[in-house]
Amino acid sequence: GAVVSQHPSWVICKSGTSVKIECRSLDFQATTMFWYRQFPKQSLMLMATSNEGSKATYEQGVEKDKFLINHASLTLSTLTVTSAHPEDSSFYICSARGGYGAEKLFFGSGTQLSVL
Amino acid sequence: GQQLNQSPQSMFIQEGEDVSMNCTSSSIFNTWLWYKQDPGEGPVLLIALYKAGELTSNGRLTAQFGTTRKDSFLNISASIPSDVGIYFCAGDSGNTGKLIFGQGTTLQVKP
Numbered sequence: 179g180a181v182v183s184q185h186p187s188w189v190i191c192k193s194g195t196s197v198k199i200e201c202r203s204l205d206f207q208a209t210t211m212f213w214y215r216q217f218p219k220q221s222l223m224l225m226a227t228s229n230e231g232s233k234a235t236y237e238q239g240v241e242k243d244k245f246l247i248n249h250a251s252l253t254l255s256t257l258t259v260t261s262a263h264p265e266d267s268s269f270y271i272c273s274a275r276g277g278y279g280a281e282k283l284f285f286g287s288g289t290q291l292s293v294l
Numbered sequence: 295g296q297q298l299n300q301s302p303q304s305m306f307i308q309e310g311e312d313v314s315m316n317c318t319s320s321s322i323f324n325t326w327l328w329y330k331q332d333p334g335e336g337p338v339l340l341i342a343l344y345k346a347g348e349l350t351s352n353g354r355l356t357a358q359f360g361t362t363r364k365d366s367f368l369n370i371s372a373s374i375p376s377d378v379g380i381y382f383c384a385g386d387s388g389n390t391g392k393l394i395f396g397q398g399t400t401l402q403v404k405p
Contacts, residue, residue, distance in 0.1 A: 184336075210391060221382065221395045222337070271336050275391040279344075280327050283391045285336035 181205060182274045184286030191262055192294055199257045199289045201272030207252035208274035213245075216269040216288075228255040262293045300383050300396030307373055308404050315381060315399040316367040323385030326359050326366040327393065331380045340381075341368070373403050 181204040191197050201211055209230045214222040226247055227235040234247035244266075246258040255274075259266055270289045276282040300317045307313060317326070325344055329337035341352050343359035343366060350357055356369045366383055383396040 182336075187334075212392060219400075221397050222393075224392060224394070227392055269334075273336075273391070273393075278389065280325060280339060280342035280386070283339070283393075285338070287336050288334065290334065 182272065182284045182286040184272055184289055186289060187287060188290040188292070190292045190294065193263055194261055196258055196260045197262055197291060199259075199270055199272075199291075201255045201257070201274065201286050203253045203274040203276065203284070206274075206276040208255075208276055209252060210275045211249060211255040212273045212275075213247065213255075213257050214271045214273070216271060218269075222271060225257075259291065262291070264293045267291055267293045298383055298385055298394055298396035300399055302399060303397065304400040304402070306402045306404065309373060309375060311373055313370040313373055313377075313401060314367060315383075316365065317383035317385075317396045318365045319385060320364070321387070322363040323387050323394075324363070324389055325386040326357070327384040327386065328355075328357050328366070328368045329382045329384060329395075331382060331398075333379075337382055370401075373401075375403050375405050377401060378403050 183202045185200045211228040213225045215225050216222045224237050225240045228247045228249040230249045236242045249255040272286045298317050298319050327342050328340045331337040341350050341357040346363050347361045348359040354371045380398045380400050382398050384393040
C-alpha cells in the first residue's frame with residue numbers, strides 16, 4: 179500500500195532554534211498534503227494545507243511565520259518550526275492525498291518534537 | 295469552527311465484549327471516517343462512509359453514517375487485546391482530505 183514517510187520520528191531541540199520536519203509520499207504523487215498537531219491525550223488539530231507549487235493555507239490561529247510550510251515537489255512537504263519554544267512541543271503528523279476519497283489519504287507516522 | 299463530539303472518552307472492557315462509540319457534529323459532513331491510532335504512530339483508516347444511512351463493515355468493525363449526516367457510530371464486536379488503542383472519528387465536509395477529528399475514545403481490553 180501507499181506509504182507516507184515522516185522524518186525525523188522524534189527530535190529534541192533547544193528553545194530558540196528551528197526544526198524542520200519532512201513528509202514524503204514514497205510511491206505516489208501528492209498535490210496536497212496536510213499538517214496536524216496533536217498534544218498528549220488530545221485530538222489531531224489541523225494546522226495547514228500544503229499545496230504543491232503554491233502557498234500553504236493556514237487554519238485560524240496558526241501562525242504562518244512560525245510554522246513555515248514548503249511543498250516544493252509532488253512528493254515532499256516540509257514543516258519548519260521557527261524559534262521553537264517549549265509550548266511548541268507536540269506530536270506533528272502529516273497526511274498526503276494521492277487521489278479522491280479517504281482511501282487515498284495516507285498519514286505519516288508522526289514526529290515528536292520536544293523543545294527544552 | 296466545526297467540532298466533533300466523540301464519546302465515550304475512554305472504555306475499559308473485558309476481552310470478548312462488544313464496544314460502541316459515536317460522534318456527533320453541529321454541522322453536516324459529506325464523509326465520515328473512523329481511524330485507530332497506536333501510541334507514537336499516525337492514525338490508520340478503519341472505515342470510510344460516504345452516504346447518509348450507509349452501514350459498512352470491516353471484519354469485526356461496523357460503522358454507520360447517520361441519516362442527518364451529523365453523526366456516526368462505530369461498533370467493535372468480540373473485542374480482542376489488539377483492539378487496544380485510540381479510536382478517532384473524522385469528518386470531511388467537502389471531500390477535500392481536510393479532516394476534522396473527534397476527541398478520541400481510548401479503548402483498553404482486559405484479557
